[in-house]
Amino acid sequence: MSILNKEPNFANPDDFYEALIDMHAGLSEEQSHKANARLILLLANHIGDLSILRTAMSDALVDL
Amino acid sequence: MTLSTATAAHYQNLKFDYIKPVEITQSTASTYPVIIVGAGPVGLSCAIDLARQGVQVVLLDDDNCLSVGSRALCFAKRTLEIFDRLGCGEQVVNKGIAWNVGKVFFKDDPVYTFNLLPEQGHQRPAFVNLQQYYVEGYLYECATQYPQLDLRWKSKVVALEQNESGAKLTVETPDGSYTISAQYVIAADGSRSSVRNLMGLESKGRVFRDRFLIADVKMQADFPTERWFWFDPPFHPNQSVLLHREPDDVWRIDFQLGWDADPEIEKTPEKVIPRVQALLGADVKFTLEWVSVYTFACMRMDKFQHGRVLFAGDAAHGVSPFGARGANSGVQDADNLCWKLAMVLKGQAPQALLSTYGDEREFAADENILNSTRATDFITPKSKISQLFRDAVLDLSKHHPFARRLVNSGRLSLPSTYSHSVLNTPDQDVFAGAMSPGAPLVDAPVRLQEKDAWLLPQCGEKFSVLVFTDEQSVAEKIEKDMQSLPDIECLVISKTALKLKNTLCLQDHQGLLTARLDAQANTTYFIRPDQHVAARWRSFDVSTIQQAWRTATAQEEM
Numbered sequence: 177m178s179i180l181n182k183e184p185n186f187a188n189p190d191d192f193y194e195a196l197i198d199m200h201a202g203l204s205e206e207q208s209h210k211a212n213a214r215l216i217l218l219l220a221n222h223i224g225d226l227s228i229l230r231t232a233m234s235d236a237l238v239d240l
Numbered sequence: 241m242t243l244s245t246a247t248a249a250h251y252q253n254l255k256f257d258y259i260k261p262v263e264i265t266q267s268t269a270s271t272y273p274v275i276i277v278g279a280g281p282v283g284l285s286c287a288i289d290l291a292r293q294g295v296q297v298v299l300l301d302d303d304n305c306l307s308v309g310s311r312a313l314c315f316a317k318r319t320l321e322i323f324d325r326l327g328c329g330e331q332v333v334n335k336g337i338a339w340n341v342g343k344v345f346f347k348d349d350p351v352y353t354f355n356l357l358p359e360q361g362h363q364r365p366a367f368v369n370l371q372q373y374y375v376e377g378y379l380y381e382c383a384t385q386y387p388q389l390d391l392r393w394k395s396k397v398v399a400l401e402q403n404e405s406g407a408k409l410t411v412e413t414p415d416g417s418y419t420i421s422a423q424y425v426i427a428a429d430g431s432r433s434s435v436r437n438l439m440g441l442e443s444k445g446r447v448f449r450d451r452f453l454i455a456d457v458k459m460q461a462d463f464p465t466e467r468w469f470w471f472d473p474p475f476h477p478n479q480s481v482l483l484h485r486e487p488d489d490v491w492r493i494d495f496q497l498g499w500d501a502d503p504e505i506e507k508t509p510e511k512v513i514p515r516v517q518a519l520l521g522a523d524v525k526f527t528l529e530w531v532s533v534y535t536f537a538c539m540r541m542d543k544f545q546h547g548r549v550l551f552a553g554d555a556a557h558g559v560s561p562f563g564a565r566g567a568n569s570g571v572q573d574a575d576n577l578c579w580k581l582a583m584v585l586k587g588q589a590p591q592a593l594l595s596t597y598g599d600e601r602e603f604a605a606d607e608n609i610l611n612s613t614r615a616t617d618f619i620t621p622k623s624k625i626s627q628l629f630r631d632a633v634l635d636l637s638k639h640h641p642f643a644r645r646l647v648n649s650g651r652l653s654l655p656s657t658y659s660h661s662v663l664n665t666p667d668q669d670v671f672a673g674a675m676s677p678g679a680p681l682v683d684a685p686v687r688l689q690e691k692d693a694w695l696l697p698q699c700g701e702k703f704s705v706l707v708f709t710d711e712q713s714v715a716e717k718i719e720k721d722m723q724s725l726p727d728i729e730c731l732v733i734s735k736t737a738l739k740l741k742n743t744l745c746l747q748d749h750q751g752l753l754t755a756r757l758d759a760q761a762n763t764t765y766f767i768r769p770d771q772h773v774a775a776r777w778r779s780f781d782v783s784t785i786q787q788a789w790r791t792a793t794a795q796e797e798m
Contacts, residue, residue, distance in 0.1 A: 182642050183641050184645045186642075186645065190648065190651065193614070193646050193648070194614055194617075197629065200623065200626065203625070208624075208625040238639065239638075
């Protein structure tokens with residue numbers, strides 16, 4: 177099924193969030209942007225399904 | 241005078257009498273089993289717990305009054321259960337304000353609501369808010385009931401030396417100084433612990449470069465009895481605000497100020513009143529009860545035990561205030577320490593039992609520090625990029641359930657499960673649910689002698705065994721078998737009421753206890769004096785219980 181899952185899906189949300197923030201530790205703003213872009217591309221490839229990715233993209237644009 | 245009916249103003253002005261100690265009046269040199277330094281919630285809890293177990297204690301405090309301001313405020317379910325055992329749980333709950341629900345706001349909008357006790361069938365709520373001076377007052381009142389508990393005010397420890405069999409303290413009083421010895425010392429003298437300093441020890445960790453204003457505000461208001469947390473609200477832009485209800489029409493408000501704020505200026509009414517007014521609206525009348533500006537650190541001592549000196553509470557570990565993990569974890573330290581210390585002093589267990597205090601509570605401190613550090617990092621982002629992610633989480637949380645789980649305004653105090661403790665007997669049988677060895681025993685409603693009761697008040701202080709059976713004949717055999725283990729309390733649990741001569745029979749009339757413990761016929765739980773699970777089996781067998789007792793009390797191998 178190509179539906180974007182927006183229900184809680186982390187076994188431990190706080191572990192994930194800490195890992196995400198730690199990934200950026202010591203990076204300049206420019207480096208952080210680069211790292212974020214690469215991270216998005218890696219995860220997008222993992223998901224693969226373009227319809228899911230399009231839903232995520234439009235959700236990301238809400239209230240911007 | 242009964243303290244429990246006293247008013248807040250009375251508590252704040254209470255001065256306790258200093259009594260010239262026997263060591264000065266008679267120039268005697270006394271040795272006590274235990275000296276406790278610091279009569280805050282942790283020191284008082286330790287003193288009462290030990291006195292209940294017949295241990296003679298001297299409790300020293302450098303001051304002679306209760307704490308100033310609401311301070312600890314949020315007392316968690318597990319702490320209330322410990323206070324029940326110590327004798328003041330009912331008073332704390334009756335005077336306090338019970339709450340289970342927290343709400344989180346981002347800018348103008350509510351984004352997330354959580355319920356910390358989503359199920360029924362527990363005696364105590366997730367939290368009770370009560371000013372620390374009340375809690376200390378109730379504990380003090382309990383403490384005065386024990387002749388073996390000697391509470392000495394205006395007694396400041398100025399020197400400490402120890403050897404293999406005990407420690408010698410020099411204590412300064414209004415009548416000069418004296419020395420006093422003890423087999424063991426408990427240092428519960430707070431984050432700036434003088435015992436820790438005298439011993440040249442450190443509490444190490446991360447200091448957060450941020451300042452918070454805390455204001456106790458007296459007013460008539462119609463906010464619900466919930467914990468409200470704002471990220472970046474319009475009335476206090478770019479910072480966070482936390483609102484809690486206290487008894488006596490007092491409200492606690494915490495304003496994040498940032499590192500550059502001047503603590504002396506921020507404490508003045510001219511600065512505080514407009515901040516509070518901005519939150520409440522221009523027409524709300526209020527008075528300030530107590531104001532303070534604080535910073536914090538997440539830190540702990542490497543080891544909580546140094547020879548004959550045991551550190552507990554803020555003296556041993558410090559956390560940020562967002563999880564209500566300070567006083568709560570300190571009282572849980574006391575709960576863990578005192579039964580072990582009493583057994584060692586009575587010669588019922590080797591010193592190895594005492595060293596598990598450090599193992600278990602250092603683990604708990606790490607858990608508290610981890611949770612409180614993460615909350616602090618979320619609330620006060622340290623870089624532009626972490627602010628960006630924080631705000632993205634808050635934006636997404638308005639629409640998407642997954643993001644609400646990432647919002648962290650404080651993960652509130654829960655007791656630790658000592659999963660890796662050497663005192664546990666690991667499971668051999670298959671069980672579902674959270675009650676694995678090391679876990680704090682869950683509460684449930686039961687019937688006792690045809691009256692409604694709760695499970696937790698029926699066990700604790702001693703080791704106990706809970707056995708599930710619906711057969712009268714099996715129950716009678718259990719009672720007979722348990723006669724060979726006189727130090728272990730036996731509780732038989734059944735669906736319909738059973739009757740035994742010398743054994744407590746609990747009726748699980750709602751089936752909740754059976755469900756929460758994943759119990760079947762003959763399921764047996766072995767519970768420590770601090771109400772943590774030590775072992776569990778699918779069958780009842782006296783020799784395995786005895787072996788589990790040996791493990792749970794760190795006896796040498798046979």
